[in-house]
Amino acid sequence: MSSQQENKGIVLKDVNLHYGDYHALRDINLNVAVGERVVVCGSSGSGKSTMIRSIIGLENHDSGHILIDGQELTADAKSQETIRRNVGMVFQQFNLFPHLTIAENCSLALKRVKKMAKGEAKDVVMKYLERVHIPEQAEKYPSQLSGGQQQRAAIARALCMQPKFLLFDEPTSALDPEMVNEVLDVMVEMAQDGMTMICVTHEMGFARQVADKMVFMNQGRIIESGDTVEFFENPKEERTRTFLNTILSH
């Protein structure tokens, strides 16, 4: 990988983050190249959510550097605005706007941020709702959809902004088991289309299928990261092995 390619991706350099006295992220170093799919795993409280939230400025790191597409992310509003034009995020709780229809959820930022005309925005919205296989839900409100459909709508909403990078924070953890696959299928399709993705997830089947790189976190540190096959077949760290055994044992 050339260094220029690296500069175009997501780079975290010695990132630290505290909540009061609690040291949530410790010396995080991570490179995600354009087109790469990274899955982050680890037990709860290991800092994985905090890490991807810090990449889009929802948490402010207190030391180190976060570079996205060569631009440094700081607590400054201008910097966050620039970063968020390139990075999208999908949340565990979907966070759709309940008072707006699915189509309005998707078109809001197109109209308000990208200043797109109504008709043009509608075309973009329908294109991405088709991509997540719910074009027929466009005029419904979030509460009228199943959990799986809501999460796919949230993915479509993120895709509408045509981000270069997409972050997923446990996108299937709030779903009933029978709805997990419909969301994972959409994510696999996106991965196949070449989207750069960082996913925090416990879905190890999905990870094996799409991830180029695995990252394992524990107590705010990245303990192990590397090639997916290597990670599953031959984990180096004892803590990783224990984690994989627990999560894969049933």
Place this chain on the structure above:
Amino acid sequence: MDLTTMQDSILPLLSALPNTLMLTFVSVFIGFCLAIPFALGRLSKNKLIAQACYAYVYFFRSTPLLVQIFLIYYGSGQFVKALEAVGLWHFFREPWFCAILALSLNTAAYVCEIIRGGILSIPKGQWEAGQVLGLSRFDLFVQVIFPQAFRQALPAYGNEVIIMVKASSLASTITILEVTGVAEKLIAETFQPLEIFIVAGSIYLSLNFVLSQLFHLLEKRLNRYLPHGATRTN
């Protein structure tokens, strides 16, 4: 009970209804417009702004509306020179102006708290989803947070509007002839307070019946698609 007095009082009392409506709705409108910036001020990270807004709310919620009306109407009379100098005496000598000012400032304090509660009830994830999409703070508030906060606040807000209908009767104490003012005038002429207050009371009752039904409909319509209505958590 004298039914003729009651019958005779209906028309004069009803003819005062537009004044009651005017006092109420002009104040409710101004109060609402003031309440939004006050609510945002209360939630501001800037301590000075937050405390100034709290002081305002504290003052207007902790003193009787009647006292506020008197302070503005009679109190301004003490400062005629100063008010003339800034060109405001023209307004302050009008009872209508003083009544609407007092009612507006009073309701703004309550509505500020109602809206603040509504804003606080919106889950953090809604703010984050808007931020991540790149919405400006203004768009995020206007398009995402406020419409939901208002829906949450609607039952309490409907209550406040009904309270305002009744509070407008205090304007009668500074010579305004709204429903209660006219009732007092008629009582002075007929010496039959029971009959006349029954009619006046019925007018307020009917007006508030219509208002509460309207709010009920609005609530049902706006909350149609909100999961679990007003108790939604996320």
